Amino acid sequence: xxxxxxxxxxxxxxxxxxxxxxxxxxxxxxxxxxxxxxxxxxxxxxxxxxxxxxxxxxxxxxxxxxxxxxxxxxxxxxxxxxxxxxxxxxxxxxxxxxxxxxxxxxxxxxxxxxxxxx
Amino acid sequence: xxxxxxxxxxxxxxxxxxxxxxxxxxxxxxxxxxxxxxxxxxxxxxxxxxxxxxxxxxxxxxxxxxxxxxxxxxxxxxxxxxxxxxxxxxxxxxxxxxxxxxxxxxx
Numbered sequence: 249x250x251x252x253x254x255x256x257x258x259x260x261x262x263x264x265x266x267x268x269x270x271x272x273x274x275x276x277x278x279x280x281x282x283x284x285x286x287x288x289x290x291x292x293x294x295x296x297x298x299x300x301x302x303x304x305x306x307x308x309x310x311x312x313x314x315x316x317x318x319x320x321x322x323x324x325x326x327x328x329x330x331x332x333x334x335x336x337x338x339x340x341x342x343x344x345x346x347x348x349x350x351x352x353x354x355x356x357x358x359x360x361x362x363x364x365x366x
Numbered sequence: 367x368x369x370x371x372x373x374x375x376x377x378x379x380x381x382x383x384x385x386x387x388x389x390x391x392x393x394x395x396x397x398x399x400x401x402x403x404x405x406x407x408x409x410x411x412x413x414x415x416x417x418x419x420x421x422x423x424x425x426x427x428x429x430x431x432x433x434x435x436x437x438x439x440x441x442x443x444x445x446x447x448x449x450x451x452x453x454x455x456x457x458x459x460x461x462x463x464x465x466x467x468x469x470x471x472x473x
Contacts, residue, residue, distance in 0.1 A: 283462065285409075293401075293409065293452055295462035307460055343408055350460035352399040354420070356408040 250274040252282075252344050252357035259363045265332040268360045270344035277325040278302035281347045284318060284329045287359075288340040298347065299327055334364045368392040370453050370465035377471040384440040386468045388453030391434055396455045398436040400429060403467075404449045412451075413438060440470075448472045 255269040270282065284296040297308035301320035308316055317330045327344060342360045345353030370390040378384040388398060398416050401409035411420050413429035416436055426441045440447055453465040 281460065283460075285462070285464075292467040293454070293464040295464065298460055309461065345409075347460070351397065351456045352411065352414060352454060352462075353401075353409065354411055354414075356410075359408055 250346065250355045252346060252355055254342075254344060254357040254360045257361040257363070259365065260334050262335055262364055262366055264334050264364075265330060266334060266362050267328055267330040268342050268344075268362070269326050269328050270357050271324070271326045272346070273325060275346070277320075278322060281350045282318075282320070282327045283345045283347050283353060284316075284342060285345060285353070286340040286342045288337070291340075293343075294340075296329065296342075298350065301327065331362075334362075336364050338362065339364045368455075368457075368463060370398075370455060370463055372451075372453060372465035372468045374466065375469045375471065377473055378443050379473045380445060381442055384443050384447070384470055386438045386440075386451050386453075386470065387435055388438070388465050389435045390455065390463075390465075392455050392457070392463070393431065393436055394434045396457065398429070398431065399454045400427075400438045401452045401454065402447075402449045403452060409452060443470075443472055445472050 251273045253271045281298045281300045283298040299306045299318040299320045320327045344357040346355045400413035403409045416431040417429045428439045430437045451468045
């Protein structure tokens with residue numbers, strides 16, 4: 249069965265970077281793009297970007313351009329999302345999602361809580 | 367970029383029908399998708415491409431579309447349906463946008 253398993257919770261100081269992983273299993277890793285979406289406490293979902301593991305292509309939300317990097321390691325069937333220059337407003341749960349035709353998330357990771365605090 | 371607008375909250379009694387709308391100019395050209403999210407859980411896809419129900423989603427969940435508005439309908443609402451519901455669409459480049467989310471309360 250399709251599974252996306254994310255790395256554990258992180259606590260970071262303002263200005264630091266965080267790297268969250270998402271390990272895929274149960275399907276052809278290179279056959280689907282993987283997206284990252286975050287959700288701040290009490291807020292709705294916010295799209296960050298995607299990576300195509302088959303060719304390494306990426307696309308990022310303009311809001312995070314220059315601060316986010318999404319990469320894929322095909323040997324490990326794992327996608328990574330790195331967010332730099334963290335501020336308190338980046339405290340959120342970060343999700344990865346598999347995206348058929350790049351249009352929607354049919355399977356989601358369990359989420360990773362990132363807390364930014366001095 | 368574009369926006370999707372949802373009502374912040376909808377309340378219904380058990381057994382009644384809940385309707386949640388999502389409006390945005392992009393919906394006239396792009397499909398909408400609906401997710402159910404319960405506290406502490408990841409979103410769960412309940413409707414795809416305006417009207418398609420993924421395998422395992424109860425038949426009481428349905429979707430419709432008219433112009434720039436899409437609607438999620440839950441017929442015969444059950445207590446377990448209480449959750450936040452998010453609509454989502456995507457442009458041709460795969461950039462996603464979400465609505466603000468609707469909290470469904472089962473009275």
